[in-house]
Amino acid sequence: MTQDAGAPLAAMFINGQFQQAQGGETFVSINPANGQPVARIPFGDDRDARLAVDAAADAFPVWSRLSAAVRARHLHRVADILERRRGEMALVITSEEGKPLHEAQGELQLSIDSLRWYGEEARRAYGSWIPDPVPGRRLLTQRDPVGVCGAIIPWNVPCGMIFRKAAPALAAGCTMVLKPAEATSYVALKIAEVFAEADLPAGVINFVTGKASAIGNVFLTDERVRKISFTGSTETGRVLLRGAADHIKRTSMELGGNAPVILFEDCDLDASLRAVAALKFLNAGQACIGANRIYVQSSIHDEVGRRLADHARQMKVGEGSLPGVAMGPLVDMKAVEKVEELVGDAVRKGASVRAGGSRMQGEAYEKGSFYAPTVLTEVPRTARMHDEEIFGPVAALYAFETEEQAVELANDVPYGLSAYIFTENMDRAIRVGERLETGMVGINEIRLGAAEAPFGGVKMSGIGREGGREGLDEYLETKLLAIRVKG
Numbered sequence: 001m002t003q004d005a006g007a008p009l010a011a012m013f014i015n016g017q018f019q020q021a022q023g024g025e026t027f028v029s030i031n032p033a034n035g036q037p038v039a040r041i042p043f044g045d046d047r048d049a050r051l052a053v054d055a056a057a058d059a060f061p062v063w064s065r066l067s068a069a070v071r072a073r074h075l076h077r078v079a080d081i082l083e084r085r086r087g088e089m090a091l092v093i094t095s096e097e098g099k100p101l102h103e104a105q106g107e108l109q110l111s112i113d114s115l116r117w118y119g120e121e122a123r124r125a126y127g128s129w130i131p132d133p134v135p136g137r138r139l140l141t142q143r144d145p146v147g148v149c150g151a152i153i154p155w156n157v158p159c160g161m162i163f164r165k166a167a168p169a170l171a172a173g174c175t176m177v178l179k180p181a182e183a184t185s186y187v188a189l190k191i192a193e194v195f196a197e198a199d200l201p202a203g204v205i206n207f208v209t210g211k212a213s214a215i216g217n218v219f220l221t222d223e224r225v226r227k228i229s230f231t232g233s234t235e236t237g238r239v240l241l242r243g244a245a246d247h248i249k250r251t252s253m254e255l256g257g258n259a260p261v262i263l264f265e266d267c268d269l270d271a272s273l274r275a276v277a278a279l280k281f282l283n284a285g286q287a288c289i290g291a292n293r294i295y296v297q298s299s300i301h302d303e304v305g306r307r308l309a310d311h312a313r314q315m316k317v318g319e320g321s322l323p324g325v326a327m328g329p330l331v332d333m334k335a336v337e338k339v340e341e342l343v344g345d346a347v348r349k350g351a352s353v354r355a356g357g358s359r360m361q362g363e364a365y366e367k368g369s370f371y372a373p374t375v376l377t378e379v380p381r382t383a384r385m386h387d388e389e390i391f392g393p394v395a396a397l398y399a400f401e402t403e404e405q406a407v408e409l410a411n412d413v414p415y416g417l418s419a420y421i422f423t424e425n426m427d428r429a430i431r432v433g434e435r436l437e438t439g440m441v442g443i444n445e446i447r448l449g450a451a452e453a454p455f456g457g458v459k460m461s462g463i464g465r466e467g468g469r470e471g472l473d474e475y476l477e478t479k480l481l482a483i484r485v486k487g
């Protein structure tokens with residue numbers, strides 16, 4: 001483990017106490033814009049995870065028996081504190097993840113909305129009285145919390161993903177142990193401070209940082225953990241699903257994206273280009289719902305390529321906390337190398353570079369992991385980036401001729417998280433939207449997330465939904481009560 005005496009020492013949050021790892025080890029999280037240490041983070045393992053599960057299991061009987069109205073008051077208090085500390089929290093997100101401040105603010109808003117909305121929604125977790133075919137019996141159902149939940153968080157939405165899981169879980173009456181990604185552990189431990197300040201009963205929510213496989217293994221093997229909620233790559237999701245099978249655990253899997261964007265020649269080109277550029281370069285392309293394959297009808301392919309390239313060249317790239325910065329760094333140099341590899345492969349197979357196509361040059365970028373906003377046109381179907389998530393600021397344009405061909409291409413991958421259609425022909429938008437094999441479709445719209453709306457994928461993009469009523473169901477069991485009534 002690296003040690004760095006200069007960085008602040010963060011602490012895990014277990015059973016209402018801030019503490020270091022049982023093994024005493026730490027690691028350093030790094031600001032991807034300048035290579036500076038952000039914080040020293042406890043490198044916990046199975047021992048720490050076990051303590052956290054003990055705490056969550058002990059807290060469950062108390063927390064689950066509080067009324068939903070009381071739990072809602074707790075969540076509103078967490079939201080109030082997050083709102084008050086949002087300036088400080090946005091800076092932490094930007095310094096550890098790299099995204100520009102305005103994007104960090106967006107994550108915080110979604111987090112606050114989730115806390116407030118789920119606090120209230122859980123008060124409406126109604127059961128039902130079922131018309132009974134058998135005389136002298138009554139059938140009713142009630143909604144019970146699942147129990148202790150383990151949550152595993154990715155680095156690219158390090159704050160939003162915590163609340164998308166914790167808000168419905170806690171509102172429903174579950175208790176939780178969260179494991180953030182290594183790269184963004186400090187964000188999570190600052191969020192733990194917010195929960196500590198809100199003074200929830202000890203053990204209701206716990207944060208364990210460190211060795212992913214060891215902590216994950218406790219979630220998989222400890223009988224008391226009844227559900228695992230995971231957001232991350234399809235590869236890791238597969239490993240967790242296999243492990244969860246042994247103990248028949250409930251799982252929610254928010255996995256990889258590879259979203260298609262279809263630009264028809266009858267779209268409102270100015271508005272569509274603004275939307276596609278915003279979607280593509282959001283979080284430097286490191287978004288599960290990001291534009292991975294941009295299919296452009298051949299009559300407008302050249303113009304779209306040229307205008308997107310103009311936009312890419314004008315973008316201000318830099319440290320996300322600086323004013324006017326539109327795009328920050330990638331999460332680390334490994335991510336930059338992967339983007340280089342995918343661009344090299346596409347160019348070798350015939351794609352043309354219209355903008356970018358390399359790391360950012362210049363002194364300001366030397367210590368960070370920056371890749372230039374890039375536009376490639378005439379990308380062939382055989383390029384690796386067609387089938388893999390680029391997870392970088394590379395707009396890959398593919399030409400198509402007909403509506404039928406666009407739908408076939410869009411569905412021709414094993415993923416199905418989000419898709420986007422740009423057209424002014426509403427018949428076409430509905431026709432195509434209905435045929436796309438994804439959990440979400442944006443029609444002349446790229447913003448898909450809201451606390452009120454179900455978010456999630458089909459095919460290899462996952463199982464389950466976050467957000468909306470469906471997101472609460474993920475943390476509830478339905479219990480049937482059959483009652484004999486005399487007389």
Ligand code: NAD
Nearest residue numbers: 153154155180181212213216232233236254255256257288
């Ligand atoms: P990742 O799978 O590498 O890591 C995700 C999390 O899993 C991290 O906390 C990591 O430490 C943990 N992890 C890794 N191996 C583990 C193991 N064996 N046991 C337990 N935990 C383990 O993914 P990432 O690189 O952090 O995130 C990027 C991926 O997440 C992309 O594929 C992206 O599309 C996806 N994502 C999906 C959504 C969605 O809602 N569908 C949202 C955001 C990101």
